Amino acid sequence: MQFRGRIWILDEDDINTDVIYPGKYTYELFSEEEMASHALEDFDSSFAENVREGDMIVAGGNFGCGSSREQAVTCLKYAGVKAVIAASFARIYYRNAINQAFYPIECPDASRYAREHAKELEKSEISLNPQNGTVAFGEKVFNFSPLTDKALEIFDAGGLVAYTKKKIG
Amino acid sequence: MGSTMIEEILARSSGGESASVGDILFVRPHRILSHDNSAAILGIFKKLGGKKVWDQDRIFIALDHAVPPPDAKKAKSHTMIREFVREQGIRYFYEGGTGICHQVLPEHGHVLPGVVIFGSDSHTTTHGAFGAAGIPIGRTETASVWALGETWLRVPPTIKIELNGEMLEGVTPKDIILYVIGNITADGATYRAVEFHGPVTSKMDMSGRMTICNMAAEMGAKAAMIPFDSTTGEWLEKVTDAEYQPVLPDDNAEYERVLAIDCSEITPQVARPHKVDNVVPVSELGETRIDVALLGTCTNGRIEDLRQAAAVLEGKKISEGVRLLVYPASKRVLKEAVDEGIISILLESGAQVAIPACGPCLGAYGGVLAPGENCVSTANRNFKGRMGCKEDTGIYLASPATVAASALEGKIVSYF
Numbered sequence: 024m025q026f027r028g029r030i031w032i033l034d035e036d037d038i039n040t041d042v043i044y045p046g047k048y049t050y051e052l053f054s055e056e057e058m059a060s061h062a063l064e065d066f067d068s069s070f071a072e073n074v075r076e077g078d079m080i081v082a083g084g085n086f087g088c089g090s091s092r093e094q095a096v097t098c099l100k101y102a103g104v105k106a107v108i109a110a111s112f113a114r115i116y117y118r119n120a121i122n123q124a125f126y127p128i129e130c131p132d133a134s135r136y137a138r139e140h141a142k143e144l145e146k147s148e149i150s151l152n153p154q155n156g157t158v159a160f161g162e163k164v165f166n167f168s169p170l171t172d173k174a175l176e177i178f179d180a181g182g183l184v185a186y187t188k189k190k191i192g
Numbered sequence: 193m194g195s196t197m198i199e200e201i202l203a204r205s206s207g208g209e210s211a212s213v214g215d216i217l218f219v220r221p222h223r224i225l226s227h228d229n230s231a232a233i234l235g236i237f238k239k240l241g242g243k244k245v246w247d248q249d250r251i252f253i254a255l256d257h258a259v260p261p262p263d264a265k266k267a268k269s270h271t272m273i274r275e276f277v278r279e280q281g282i283r284y285f286y287e288g289g290t291g292i293c294h295q296v297l298p299e300h301g302h303v304l305p306g307v308v309i310f311g312s313d314s315h316t317t318t319h320g321a322f323g324a325a326g327i328p329i330g331r332t333e334t335a336s337v338w339a340l341g342e343t344w345l346r347v348p349p350t351i352k353i354e355l356n357g358e359m360l361e362g363v364t365p366k367d368i369i370l371y372v373i374g375n376i377t378a379d380g381a382t383y384r385a386v387e388f389h390g391p392v393t394s395k396m397d398m399s400g401r402m403t404i405c406n407m408a409a410e411m412g413a414k415a416a417m418i419p420f421d422s423t424t425g426e427w428l429e430k431v432t433d434a435e436y437q438p439v440l441p442d443d444n445a446e447y448e449r450v451l452a453i454d455c456s457e458i459t460p461q462v463a464r465p466h467k468v469d470n471v472v473p474v475s476e477l478g479e480t481r482i483d484v485a486l487l488g489t490c491t492n493g494r495i496e497d498l499r500q501a502a503a504v505l506e507g508k509k510i511s512e513g514v515r516l517l518v519y520p521a522s523k524r525v526l527k528e529a530v531d532e533g534i535i536s537i538l539l540e541s542g543a544q545v546a547i548p549a550c551g552p553c554l555g556a557y558g559g560v561l562a563p564g565e566n567c568v569s570t571a572n573r574n575f576k577g578r579m580g581c582k583e584d585t586g587i588y589l590a591s592p593a594t595v596a597a598s599a600l601e602g603k604i605v606s607y608f
Contacts, residue, residue, distance in 0.1 A: 036379075037378050037379065037467055039573075039575045041555075041573070041575040041576070041577055041578050042575060042576055042577060042582075045555065045577055045580075045582075046554035046555040046556055046577075046578065046580070047555050047556050047560075047580050049229075049257075049554065049556065050228050050229065050231075050257055050258050050266055050269065050556055051265060051266075052231060052232060052235070052265070052269065065576055065577040065582045084379055085378055085379035085382060085412065088378055088379065088382075088412060089314065089573060089575060090313075090314050090554075090573075091312060091313055091314040091328050091329065091330050091331075092229075092330075092331075093330040093331045093332060096330075111379060111382065112382075113379070113382060113412055114382055114383050114412060114414055115314060115328050115329065115330060118329065118330060118333065119330040119332070119333075122330060122332045122333055122336075123332065172216060173216055173344045182332070183240075183332045183333060183336050184236065184239055184240040184332060184335075184336075185240075186336075187240045187241070187242075187335075187336040187339055187340060188240045188241045190340060191240070191241045191242070191339055191340070
């Protein structure tokens with residue numbers, strides 16, 4: 024499986040759940056579209072209107088730190104974002120992403136490269152192969168460890184809702 | 193080789209003999225906690241085909257994040273939760289105003305040493321203060337646990353943090369943990385468990401231990417634990433007669449890293465905007481005016497915290513133009529504060545005292561900031577926009593004593 028998409032380079036470490044999805048919306052039961060419309064609102068207020076289906080995000084370390092709010096994953100997913108490629112993820116964010124079948128790609132080399140070349144790479148197309156564990160910026164290819172064991176089982180089921188549904192029988 | 197606390201606790205909670213770092217186990221919690229987000233969780237529970245929860249006596253729900261509800265939508269979420277609680281016969285439901293989930297859970301005897309607490313809230317790490325493993329998970333995962341009674345976890349490596357030396361006069365557990373986070377950084381314990389040891393930890397009361405474990409979420413920890421001792425035992429005696437079997441780390445347990453902190457060097461600390469690890473001593477902060485002082489929340493809303501603030505505020509008036517908001521962590525705390533005369537002291541100083549709940553900490557209601565305002569807060573996060581407004585606002589995290597002293601001065605100062 025290979026995805027191609029434009030990248031948004033968020034050139035910061037510790038991008039937290041509050042700037043991805045503000046707390047004032049966390050206890051509203053929003054539709055998918057409404058959630059998507061607030062994606063990254065307090066980080067880059069132009070993101071939601073300019074993001075396109077299939078786009079990917081590249082960020083620094085500890086992406087998604089802070090609250091356990093799952094909308095920090097789903098708002099990006101519903102906005103059409105295919106994957107987040109980061110140097111590392113906060114633990115709850117990582118689990119939430121798996122549970123929503125949304126790719127959390129941990130690849131410090133790709134993150135560093137994109138941030139160092141942010142000017143020329145911003146909004147350029149990259150390709151991502153989550154199965155083989157490769158991400159390519161043109162000729163420049165980086166490897167990462169693909170998902171393993173339990174995480175993959177949940178991911179393959181299409182997320183934790185589908186996985187649990189199957190288990191309940 | 194011996195076991196760390198998390199290894200032993202996860203082994204026990206998954207029905208195994210032992211567990212080692214990297215093992216994937218199916219863990220069954222003693223309690224699973226959620227709050228106002230239960231409205232969303234119950235929706236997911238239905239979507240994943242859930243009919244009856246796996247055990248109505250292990251699910252804990254406390255309304256606290258939007259209490260009392262500021263609008264009809266949030267009020268309706270509460271109604272949905274109450275209906276679900278009735279339908280399912282969920283035994284441990286706490287109405288809005290009882291307090292913040294992380295205070296109510298131990299206060300009502302739900303946290304026991306050696307157990308696993310899952311929580312659909314990132315500050316579930318708080319419960320490690322009782323020698324339990326408080327492990328935060330997301331909403332969908334919580335719905336799945338409601339249905340199945342278990343979820344998978346990878347056994348994490350453990351960082352041992354020794355709090356050595358002695359705390360200086362006027363220094364509080366909040367200052368210690370801010371200092372530690374500044375040192376270890378915001379992702380210093382990601383995917384890891386943390387154990388706090390050392391003489392300062394042993395001498396600390398349960399309130400301080402809860403502050404420490406609560407804030408460990410801000411270094412990315414999966415769980416943060418303090419070994420059971422007589423302080424834990426005496427506190428628990430007042431809230432439960434349940435039997436429990438504490439888990440202590442083995443002498444030959446293997447730690448990934450040992451971090452020794454000399455607390456004798458630590459003065460009052462403050463975390464500057466917009467990251468929790470952006471920590472400096474208050475004395476090095478430079479002139480910083482404030483508009484709001486927030487005292488309370490799950491980090492520092494206990495009676496010990498209110499006493500600290502009252503000692504600073506007694507007989508004095510807060511600076512003109514400053515709003516001092518007080519959110520006690522629970523009704524029990526509030527009652528105690530009333531009985532001790534602390535609430536009178538706070539009110540007379542000019543404070544606004546609110547219903548026990550999360551308040552403006554998460555920016556949804558109850559005292560959010562206006563553009564351009566600064567807040568000094570006893571809460572646990574200072575992210576941009578966290579208190580409901582991102583336009584040129586700044587949140588500074590500090591101890592209850594520092595928050596009180598700053599309210600008096602209109603700028604951030606420590607009491608000592």
